Amino acid sequence: xxxxxxxxxxxxxxxxxxxxxxxxxxxxxxxxxxxxxxxxxxxxxxxxxxxxxxxxxxxxxxxxxxxxxxxxxxxxxxxxxxxxxxxxxxxxxxxxxxxxxxxxxxxxxxxxxxxxxxxxxxxxxxxxxxxxxxxxxxxxxxxxxxxxxxxxxxxxxxxxxxxxxxxxxxxxxxxxxxxxxxxxxxxxxxxxxxxxxxxxxxxxxxxxxxxxxxxxxxxxxxxxxxxxxxxxxxxxxxxxxxxxxxxxxxxxxxxxxxxxxxxxxxxxxxxxxxxxxxxxxxxxxxxxxxxxxxxxxxxxxxxxxxxxxxxxxxxxxxxxxxxxxxxxxxxxxxxxxxxxxxxxxxxxxxxxxxxxxxxxxxxxxxxxxxxxxxxxxxxxxxxxxxxxxxxxxxxxxxxxxxxxxxxxxxxxxxxxxxxxxxxxxxxxxxxxxxxxxxxxxxxxxxxxxxxxxxxxxxxxxxxxxxxxxxxxxxxxxxxxxxxxxxxxxxxxxxxxxxxxxxxxxxxxxxxxxxxxxxxxxxxxxxxxxxxxxxxxxxxxxxxxxxxxxxxxxxxxxxxxxxxxxxxxxxxxxxxxxxxxxxxxxxxxxxxxxxxxxxxxxxxxxxxx
Numbered sequence: 001x002x003x004x005x006x007x008x009x010x011x012x013x014x015x016x017x018x019x020x021x022x023x024x025x026x027x028x029x030x031x032x033x034x035x036x037x038x039x040x041x042x043x044x045x046x047x048x049x050x051x052x053x054x055x056x057x058x059x060x061x062x063x064x065x066x067x068x069x070x071x072x073x074x075x076x077x078x079x080x081x082x083x084x085x086x087x088x089x090x091x092x093x094x095x096x097x098x099x100x101x102x103x104x105x106x107x108x109x110x111x112x113x114x115x116x117x118x119x120x121x122x123x124x125x126x127x128x129x130x131x132x133x134x135x136x137x138x139x140x141x142x143x144x145x146x147x148x149x150x151x152x153x154x155x156x157x158x159x160x161x162x163x164x165x166x167x168x169x170x171x172x173x174x175x176x177x178x179x180x181x182x183x184x185x186x187x188x189x190x191x192x193x194x195x196x197x198x199x200x201x202x203x204x205x206x207x208x209x210x211x212x213x214x215x216x217x218x219x220x221x222x223x224x225x226x227x228x229x230x231x232x233x234x235x236x237x238x239x240x241x242x243x244x245x246x247x248x249x250x251x252x253x254x255x256x257x258x259x260x261x262x263x264x265x266x267x268x269x270x271x272x273x274x275x276x277x278x279x280x281x282x283x284x285x286x287x288x289x290x291x292x293x294x295x296x297x298x299x300x301x302x303x304x305x306x307x308x309x310x311x312x313x314x315x316x317x318x319x320x321x322x323x324x325x326x327x328x329x330x331x332x333x334x335x336x337x338x339x340x341x342x343x344x345x346x347x348x349x350x351x352x353x354x355x356x357x358x359x360x361x362x363x364x365x366x367x368x369x370x371x372x373x374x375x376x377x378x379x380x381x382x383x384x385x386x387x388x389x390x391x392x393x394x395x396x397x398x399x400x401x402x403x404x405x406x407x408x409x410x411x412x413x414x415x416x417x418x419x420x421x422x423x424x425x426x427x428x429x430x431x432x433x434x435x436x437x438x439x440x441x442x443x444x445x446x447x448x449x450x451x452x453x454x455x456x457x458x459x460x461x462x463x464x465x466x467x468x469x470x471x472x473x474x475x476x477x478x479x480x481x482x483x484x485x486x487x488x489x490x491x492x493x494x495x496x497x498x499x500x501x502x503x504x505x506x507x508x509x510x511x512x513x514x515x516x517x518x519x520x521x522x523x524x525x526x527x528x529x530x531x532x533x534x535x536x537x538x539x540x541x542x543x544x545x546x547x548x549x550x551x552x553x554x555x556x557x558x559x560x561x562x563x564x565x566x567x568x569x570x571x572x573x574x575x576x577x578x579x580x581x582x583x584x585x586x587x588x589x590x591x592x593x594x595x596x597x598x599x600x601x602x603x604x605x606x607x608x
Contacts, residue, residue, distance in 0.1 A: 043244040050259035061263035067092040097185035102178035329356035387600040389570040400426030401593035459517035468512040498532030541592030
């Protein structure tokens with residue numbers, strides 16, 4: 001199977017080939033139609049020409065018949081003398097084309113006409129008594145017979161005889177007249193016709209015997225050479241007075257036409273080569289396909305030129321794309337044309353510049369991601385009596401979620417924050433909050449004052465930008481078996497009491513950081529922590545994860561996972577929640593950052 005690889009092949013196969021095929025089919029169909037039309041016209045014209053030629057011969061044969069008929073009418077009319085009758089025949093004998101006239105087998109003497117000559121002629125012809133004895137009409141039974149041409153030594157030429165025999169009503173006597181005619185005189189007009197000289201023409205009788213032929217080779221019988229067209233023509237003329245026949249080839253090698261004379265049982269037959277008849281259409285066909293071939297060649301050259309330019313431009317674009325894939329962005333392709341290729345080249349150059357900018361931005365984002373990831377705890381610290389696990393998963397390169405672990409020496413502190421939005425701005429705000437918090441957290445045990453101080457600094461930095469960050473700050477006192485927290489506009493935390501198998505919400509009042517620099521954050525408390533209790537802090541990206549049907553994961557599912565995995569370590573619980581969220585979302589892209597901290601109370605001891 002042909003494999004199409006290049007633009008030139010596509011142009012040739014999909015555009016030029018159908019057009020060339022259509023033109024070839026139309027040309028062939030037109031040639032066939034024109035060929036048939038020309039052959040039909042030739043056949044019609046040939047029959048008319050043959051009819052005209054036959055008419056000329058018939059006219060020359062009809063004139064002797066008229067003279068003979070006139071003589072017989074005079075014989076029938078007894079008022080005319082014998083000399084008058086013979087004078088008619090003698091005048092006829094002296095007319096053009098008449099070689100001799102015979103009356104009852106005797107040629108008319110040279111002195112026949114009037115007076116004494118007529119009397120001797122009567123004696124020579126058997127006398128008038130025979131003619132006068134014929135009673136009644138003799139014209140009813142007369143008929144004319146034309147013989148085949150034969151050589152006549154008297155005239156040194158070929159002649160034909162026209163016989164007429166008239167029988168009286170009582171059959172007491174008859175009159176027999178023979179008119180000898182010059183055969184070449186009968187055909188005198190035909191050699192001057194163009195078709196008679198240029199084509200193979202015959203004058204034959206009903207049996208196909210050839211009287212006259214334009215062939216250079218002497219012929220005696222039509223069809224004697226075994227030519228199928230001649231054989232079929234001979235069979236056809238024996239059944240019909242006129243017609244045409246074609247050879248079986250396509251186009252026919254030879255075509256024939258025939259027409260029967262009216263005054264003699266002869267046929268004029270003409271044979272013409274099909275190539276000669278179809279010479280105009282064959283010439284047109286040759287010119288047509290020669291011209292078509294020339295146009296196809298020109299079109300091929302044009303396609304080669306156009307597609308060559310397109311292919312060179314595409315190859316340049318392909319090579320430039322390869323350079324870009326290898327990280328070489330400092331290139332600019334020349335815009336040589338103002339067509340679609342030029343537009344594509346211009347767009348490619350613009351794309352290369354923008355792609356370089358995006359690559360630089362991507363590298364910057366990767367660096368920012370790396371820096372931000374380094375700001376988050378790489379692993380959970382070893383807090384005595386606590387099993388801790390935490391993780392942040394960003395939906396973009398950088399994010400606004402934040403979690404941290406702090407140790408003041410008197411309590412273990414856990415922080416979860418969520419900056420509104422994503423990207424670089426959220427990462428910067430998250431970094432600022434982290435820096436401020438780490439500067440302020442060891443200033444004292446009042447975590448409310450710490451958060452208020454951090455809020456004041458953040459509000460001074462981003463107050464006019466409209467950015468803010470929610471935060472949940474949790475401190476666990478292992479000596480007192482209590483914990484306290486500050487909720488700065490963040491989702492409440494969860495406390496699972498193992499002994500009671502119930503969940504408590506770690507709520508409280510407070511606004512997001514950066515909204516109001518004068519806000520004073522209050523502290524919330526919980527006590528009587530026991531081994532096996534679980535605290536979960538997270539961002540809304542966890543329970544607000546949607547699947548493709550628009551169903552949210554929900555806090556109920558998080559609680560169910562905590563209850564099911566309550567006997568497992570904190571790391572297992574953390575992984576189970578993230579896996580459940582991923583399974584719920586399926587192929588749906590996570591739209592928000594997700595952060596979780598799981599703190600499991602193992603055994604609270606005083607380690608400080």
